[in-house]
Amino acid sequence: MDKNMNILIVDDYKTMLRIIRNLLRQLDFNNVDEATDGAQALSMLRSGNYGLVISDWNMQPMTGLQLLQEVRADGKLRNLPFIMITAESKTENVIAAKQAGVSNYIVKPFNAETLKEKIEKVLVHA
C-alpha cells in the first residue's frame, strides 16, 4: 500500500474534514487534500493525481452520489477507489451507492479502525 498516494477527502463540514485528515495522518497518510462539495472535488480530481477519494454524501450543489457517478463516467477516473462516509444509513442508500460503483461504504459515526479496515480493503482490490 502506497502511503504517499494523494487522497482527496470531501465533506461540507470543515470539522469533519479535519477529523478525517487527522485520522488519516495517524494511519501515515500525509498527502491529503480537501474539498467541500462534489463540484469542487470533481474539478480537483480532473486536474490532480489522486489514488483514493473519501466523500460525504449529503452536500450541495453536487452530492457525493453525483460525484461518484461523474467519476465512474469519466474515462480517466473511472477506476479510482471511492469510499462513501455518510450518515445516510438506509438500505436503499447503500444499494444506490453500490449500483453507482462505490468501492466501500462507511456509516457515520465511525471509528478509526473501520476507516483503516475499509481503506486497506479498497486499496488491495484497486
Add this chain to the structure above:
Amino acid sequence: MPDGGNGARRAALAERLAALRARHRDATTPEAVAEIVEQVLATMHGDLTASEATLLAEVEQIGRTIAAAKQEIASLKVEDINRAFIPSATDELDAIVEATAQATNEILDCCETFEKAASELGGEMGEALQAAVTRIYEACSFQDITGQRITKVVRTLKSIEDRIAAIVATFSDRAAGAEPAAQVAAGPESSLLNGPQLPGNGVDQAEIDRLLASFD
C-alpha cells in the same frame, strides 16, 4: 307501532333538507355549512320529538364547533409565525450548530497538541495518549451528526409553517384569496437524502458490510 305524526314531520324535514341540498349543491366552505345549519334551525319550529331535539342539539353543536374552529384558526396570526417564531427558532438552531462547531474545533486544537506530545513522549505512555486522542477524534464526529439532525428540524419547522399558512388561507376571511406557500421542488435524489437515522431505523456498519458483500 304508530309513529304519532313523527313520520310526517320527518318527511317534511327531509323535503326542506332536499331543497337546501339542491340550492347549495356546490357548497364546500365553512361559511356555507354554517349557513345551511342556520337555515335548518330556522325551519325547525313546532313540536319536536325527543330524538329530533337531540339531533337538533347535535347540529347546533356542530355549527358552534365550526365557528369556534374558524375563529381559532383565523387568530393564529400566520404572519407572526412567518416573521418571528420560525426565523427565531431557526436562528437559535443555527447558533447551536455554530457553537458546537467552535467547541469541537477547540477540542481538536487540544488533540493535535496532545498528539505532538504523544510522539515526543513515546513508549507506552505515548501510545496510551495517542489512543485516547484517536477516541476523541471519533467522538468529535458527533458535530456532523447533530448538525444534520438540526437541519432536519429546520426543514420540519418550514414545512409546519407552510401547512399552517395553507390552513389559514383556507379558513380565514382576512386571508381570502391568499395562495398556499409553494412547495420546494424535490430533486431526483430527494428520497435518498434523509440524514442520520434514529437508533433502529437505519442499518449499522455490520449490516452494510453484509449488504455490500452480497453484490460480490
